[in-house]
Every structure is written in structure tokens, then in C-alpha cells.
Amino acid sequence: xxxxxxxVMVQIFGENYALKGDIEPERIMELAAxxxxxxxxxxxxxxxxxxxRVAVLTALNLADEYLRxxxxxxxxxxxxxxxx
Numbered sequence: 001x002x003x004x005x006x007x008v009m010v011q012i013f014g015e016n017y018a019l020k021g022d023i024e025p026e027r028i029m030e031l032a033a034x035x036x037x038x039x040x041x042x043x044x045x046x047x048x049x050x051x052x053r054v055a056v057l058t059a060l061n062l063a064d065e066y067l068r069x070x071x072x073x074x075x076x077x078x079x080x081x082x083x084x
Contacts, residue, residue, distance in 0.1 A: 008032075013039040013051060038062065 005020040010032035019028050035058070042058045043049065049057065 012036045013043075013054065015051075 003022050005022060006025045006028065007018060007020045008025045008028045010017050010019055010029055012032050012035055017032070019032070021028055038061065039054050039058045042061065043054045046054070046057065
């Protein structure tokens with residue numbers, strides 16, 4: 001049976017969004033708040049950027065963090081396999 005989608009209104013970088021997802025509304029709000037915070041941080045460091053450029057810069061920063069964490073995770077998993 002299909003799980004009903006949750007719809008949540010959030011604000012990210014001054015814009016309102018109606019988001020739908022299979023996850024809990026609290027999680028959607030947590031994700032939106034995290035993204036808003038990161039975009040605000042990027043904008044403070046680069047006050048002349050357009051909203052689109054702030055979004056792209058934020059996406060690049062998050063992608064960099066993700067890839068670094070993914071690399072670390074894979075290294076740890078490899079070390080654990082060798083230790084068995």
C-alpha cells in the first residue's frame with residue numbers, strides 16, 4: 001500500500017516552499033532549517049551574491065562535505081574489514 005505523502009510549508013532563504021515527502025514532517029522541517037542556515041552562512045560570507053549563486057555555492061559546499069564524509073566512511077569500512 002502506498003504511504004501517504006506529508007506536506008509541510010517551510011521557509012528557505014526567505015522563500016516559502018510546500019514540500020511533500022514520505023518522511024516525517026519534523027524531518028522535512030529539520031532539513032529545511034539546516035539548508036536555510038547553510039545558505040544564510042554562505043550569503044554572509046559573500047553578501048553580493050544573487051540567491052541563485054548562494055544556492056549553488058551552498059550546494060557545492062554540501063557536496064564537498066558529503067564526498068569527504070563518504071571517503072572517510074569507506075576508509076573506515078575498509079579498515080574494519082582488514083581488522084576481522
